[in-house]
Amino acid sequence: MTMTPLKSDFLEKMRQQFDNAPYPRIPLEEFPKNPRALYIHSLVTAYYRRNQKVVTPAGKLILDAGCGTGYKSLELAIANPGAKIVGIDLSPASVDLARKRLQYHNIENVEFHAIALEDLPSLGMQFDYINNDEVLYLLPDPIAGLKAMKEVLKPDGILRTNFHSSLQRIIYHRAQKFFKQLGFMARPEPEAEVKLVREIVKCLKNDVFVKQYGWNSNFETSDEAVLANYLLDGDKGWTILELFEAIESVGLELISMVNWREWDLLSLFNDIGELPFNVMMGFSDQSIAQQLHLYELLNPRHRLLDVWCGLPGQSQQYELISEWSDEAWQTAIVHLPLHLITDEFRAALKSCATEAKIFEMNRFCPLTDESIVIDSQGTGCLLPLLEKSRSVRELVQWWQKLRPIDLVTLEPTSEAEALVRVKELLQPLEESGYVMIESRV
Numbered sequence: 321m322t323m324t325p326l327k328s329d330f331l332e333k334m335r336q337q338f339d340n341a342p343y344p345r346i347p348l349e350e351f352p353k354n355p356r357a358l359y360i361h362s363l364v365t366a367y368y369r370r371n372q373k374v375v376t377p378a379g380k381l382i383l384d385a386g387c388g389t390g391y392k393s394l395e396l397a398i399a400n401p402g403a404k405i406v407g408i409d410l411s412p413a414s415v416d417l418a419r420k421r422l423q424y425h426n427i428e429n430v431e432f433h434a435i436a437l438e439d440l441p442s443l444g445m446q447f448d449y450i451n452n453d454e455v456l457y458l459l460p461d462p463i464a465g466l467k468a469m470k471e472v473l474k475p476d477g478i479l480r481t482n483f484h485s486s487l488q489r490i491i492y493h494r495a496q497k498f499f500k501q502l503g504f505m506a507r508p509e510p511e512a513e514v515k516l517v518r519e520i521v522k523c524l525k526n527d528v529f530v531k532q533y534g535w536n537s538n539f540e541t542s543d544e545a546v547l548a549n550y551l552l553d554g555d556k557g558w559t560i561l562e563l564f565e566a567i568e569s570v571g572l573e574l575i576s577m578v579n580w581r582e583w584d585l586l587s588l589f590n591d592i593g594e595l596p597f598n599v600m601m602g603f604s605d606q607s608i609a610q611q612l613h614l615y616e617l618l619n620p621r622h623r624l625l626d627v628w629c630g631l632p633g634q635s636q637q638y639e640l641i642s643e644w645s646d647e648a649w650q651t652a653i654v655h656l657p658l659h660l661i662t663d664e665f666r667a668a669l670k671s672c673a674t675e676a677k678i679f680e681m682n683r684f685c686p687l688t689d690e691s692i693v694i695d696s697q698g699t700g701c702l703l704p705l706l707e708k709s710r711s712v713r714e715l716v717q718w719w720q721k722l723r724p725i726d727l728v729t730l731e732p733t734s735e736a737e738a739l740v741r742v743k744e745l746l747q748p749l750e751e752s753g754y755v756m757i758e759s760r761v
């Protein structure tokens with residue numbers, strides 16, 4: 321295990337905080353199965369968001385920067401078959417658990433180091449993908465952290481990082497200040513402090529702001545939830561504009577929000593047709609960052625401002641599939657994300673196709689608030705993708721076999737008609753992230 325001297329008391333306190341209470345407390349034996357988490361941790365998803373190209377994770381070098389007890393390192397290993405995972409964390413106790421976790425699951429192509437994120441360049445490695453989840457807001461100088469990660473990112477690599485939303489998290493940040501002023505967060509007995517927090521909140525009147533809006537039954541039972549919200553020393557928040565400014569200040573650029581489907585400003589309105597025209601026009605005049613900021617001002621529901629970013633010049637301009645020509649469609653290749661194809665997904669897709677039932681995509685992997693429902697003809701058309709990726713042309717032929725005649729005119733289903741139907745099926749799935757479609761023109 322590599323160890324480096326710590327640069328400040330702040331880091332020393334942070335190290336103690338997580339040595340005393342390593343995070344997360346998920347049992348080592350637990351095998352990650354959440355398709356949404358695996359989908360997010362797959363570098364294929366991020367690379368596709370950037371260039372609409374499907375890359376293979378085999379042989380890629382992935383860093384889990386601030387890996388804690390390694391649950392997400394394990395997710396990264398499962399989500400990226402054949403990739404090598406390197407985990408680093410300030411806390412040796414956490415790194416020890418991370419190493420044990422991956423050993424338990426027989427993941428071999430992995431190494432861990434107990435070092436500060438700020439010292440990453442000392443590893444002498446360059447990464448294709450960096451996962452920096454739930455860490456940046458704890459650094460004494462988040463910009464220095466971003467710089468260190470940029471330094472170890474390959475020129476075409478992608479960094480996933482996130483920061484707490486100052487707007488969404490305002491209650492917890494205030495509660496943390498309250499407890500800090502009373503001398504809390506001076507561990508090493510986090511459990512005793514958690515107990516005291518519960519006692520204090522119990523004594524509060526129900527309509528006191530912190531209790532009314534910032535407390536729920538989860539805090540009664542989960543010590544980890546109290547530690548991660550009420551007693552998290554060093555926690556900070558930014559707005560979207562502050563996060564984007566930080567990213568730009570180190571010479572990185574945004575690729576996409578990780579949960580991009582949940583940041584649509586227009587989705588906040590009942591009927592955008594009723595919005596005053598000038599206001600609508602005003603929205604479209606705003607930059608992406610400004611539109612996202614308008615969203616968070618109206619609806620600060622995301623605890624994390626979660627982004628993929630990379631070095632400038634790596635994003636190739638590509639056409640949205642809604643603008644593709646028929647020629648582009650016909651030669652395109654359709655992929656189902658690996659992590660969607662669970663046994664349950666496979667069985668449900670088959671049974672909906674054969675028993676003429678509707679299929680709810682979100683049941684298997686909730687990527688969007690919108691419900692994505694497919695009829696049995698559509699599910700039938702997706703079945704060949706369970707085996708391997710297919711060209712749209714193959715799916716069109718498949719569609720013609722499934723529906724050989726037009727049920728109204730009794731004429732044979734033409735290739736052009738089948739293409740229209742396949743496009744109608746695939747386009748919303750692609751826009752929500754359930755399929756990846758690679759152009760070949």
Ligand SMILES: C[S@@+](CC[C@H](N)C(=O)[O-])C[C@H]1O[C@@H](n2cnc3c(N)ncnc32)[C@H](O)[C@@H]1O
Binds near residue numbers: 408
């Ligand atoms: C909330 S936990 C998140 C762990 C893991 N990324 C996850 O999401 O499950 C934060 C982790 O960041 C680590 N950390 C905090 N400051 C750090 C620093 N300067 N360098 C490296 N790790 C740091 C802590 O030790 C802790 O394990």
